[in-house]
Amino acid sequence: MPAAGEDALDALNALVRPDLEACNRLIVERMQSPVALIPQLAAHIVAAGGKRLRPLLTLAAARLCGYPAGGRRHVALAACVEFIHTATLLHDDVVDESALRRGQASANALFGNKASVLVGDFLFARAFQLMVEDGSLKVLAILSAAAATIAEGEVLQLVTQNDTATTEAQYLRVIEGKTAALFAAATRVGAVVAERPETEEAALDAYGRNLGIAFQLVDDALDYAAEQERLGKTVGDDFREGKITLPVLLAFARGDAEEREFWRRTLEAREQGAADLAQAQALMRRHRALEDTLARARAYGEAALSALAAFPDGAERRALAGIVAFCVDRAR
Known part of the structure; x- marks a missing residue:
C-alpha cells in the first residue's frame, strides 16, 4: 500500500491545510x-486530540x-461532518459508560x-x-441519511450486545451503520459540491464505505491487542x-464447548472476573x-x-490512498 501510518495522515493534512484551518475556525x-x-x-471533546479524519476526507x-480553490462549500460541509461525528461520540460514551475518550476523561465522566x-x-442541530x-x-439527503443510518447502527449494536448468537452479517450491518456510513457520506459530498457525475460520487462512496469498515475492524481488534496509551481508551472496554465484535465471533465459532461457555458467561451473563480479559x-x-x-480489514482497504x-x-488520489494505509497500520 502507499505511504504508511502517520506519514500518510501528515501528507493529507499538508495537502489541505488552508481548508482544514478554515474548517477548524468554523x-x-x-x-x-x-x-x-x-x-x-x-x-473539551473537539479539542481532545482528534485527527479530524472525516472532515479531511471531505476536503x-x-x-x-x-472543486475550485476559492470555494467554501466543502469547508462548511467538512465542519458539518465533524459535528455529526462529535455528536455521536458524546452519545456513544454515555451509552457505553466510557471513562476515557482519546486518552482523556470523557465528557460524560466530567x-x-x-x-x-x-x-x-x-x-x-448545528450540523443540520x-x-x-x-x-x-x-x-442534505446524503448527510441526513448518514445521520439516520448511524443511529440505526448504534441501536442494532445495542440489540446484538451480549448475544453470542449474533452473525457476522449482523455485525457487518452494525459497523456499516455506526462507522462506514459517515465515511461514505463525507467523501461522497466532495463529488457533489464539485458537480461531478454519479459515477464519481459512487466511487467516492465506495472508497469511504470500505475505508470505514476497515477502520472499525482495526478498532475492534485493537480493543483486545493495544496498550491503553495507544488506544486512547481503556483496553478491553468492548469485552x-x-x-459482540468480529474477534469475538471468530474465537467463539472456532472454540470448543468449554470456550463457548466462557464467552457466554462473560459476554451474555456479564459474569467477569479479574483474569477473564486475559483469558479472552x-x-x-x-x-x-x-x-x-x-x-x-486489509481486504476492505484494498477495495x-x-x-x-x-x-x-495526482496528489489528492495518492493522499487518499495513503489514508487506507494509515487506517490499517494502526494495528502495527
Missing part, C-alpha cells in the same frame, strides 16, 4: 452559545474532484450524562444548520461491555481471531483503493 465559531456549558463541553475528496446527551443534540445553509437538497485475549491468540480480523481507480493519478 467549528469553533459554530460551537459558541450563550449557554456557557455548551461551548465548554463541546470544546480531499472535493479537491480530487476539481460533565455528566445529561449534559453530554444534550450537547450532542446541540451539535447535531450547516447542511441547510449549503442549500443543496442532494447534500467489559459485552460487545489468550483464546483470540489461540484461534488467530485478531490476525484474521486484521486480514479482513477502498480499487474505488480510487476511477480518478486520475
Whole structure:
C-alpha cells in the first residue's frame, strides 16, 4: 500500500491545510452559545486530540474532484461532518459508560450524562444548520441519511450486545451503520459540491464505505491487542461491555464447548472476573481471531483503493490512498 501510518495522515493534512484551518475556525465559531456549558463541553471533546479524519476526507475528496480553490462549500460541509461525528461520540460514551475518550476523561465522566446527551443534540442541530445553509437538497439527503443510518447502527449494536448468537452479517450491518456510513457520506459530498457525475460520487462512496469498515475492524481488534496509551481508551472496554465484535465471533465459532461457555458467561451473563480479559485475549491468540480480523480489514482497504481507480493519478488520489494505509497500520 502507499505511504504508511502517520506519514500518510501528515501528507493529507499538508495537502489541505488552508481548508482544514478554515474548517477548524468554523467549528469553533459554530460551537459558541450563550449557554456557557455548551461551548465548554463541546470544546473539551473537539479539542481532545482528534485527527479530524472525516472532515479531511471531505476536503480531499472535493479537491480530487476539481472543486475550485476559492470555494467554501466543502469547508462548511467538512465542519458539518465533524459535528455529526462529535455528536455521536458524546452519545456513544454515555451509552457505553466510557471513562476515557482519546486518552482523556470523557465528557460524560466530567460533565455528566445529561449534559453530554444534550450537547450532542446541540451539535447535531448545528450540523443540520450547516447542511441547510449549503442549500443543496442532494447534500442534505446524503448527510441526513448518514445521520439516520448511524443511529440505526448504534441501536442494532445495542440489540446484538451480549448475544453470542449474533452473525457476522449482523455485525457487518452494525459497523456499516455506526462507522462506514459517515465515511461514505463525507467523501461522497466532495463529488457533489464539485458537480461531478454519479459515477464519481459512487466511487467516492465506495472508497469511504470500505475505508470505514476497515477502520472499525482495526478498532475492534485493537480493543483486545493495544496498550491503553495507544488506544486512547481503556483496553478491553468492548469485552467489559459485552460487545459482540468480529474477534469475538471468530474465537467463539472456532472454540470448543468449554470456550463457548466462557464467552457466554462473560459476554451474555456479564459474569467477569479479574483474569477473564486475559483469558479472552489468550483464546483470540489461540484461534488467530485478531490476525484474521486484521486480514479482513486489509481486504476492505484494498477495495477502498480499487474505488480510487476511477480518478486520475495526482496528489489528492495518492493522499487518499495513503489514508487506507494509515487506517490499517494502526494495528502495527
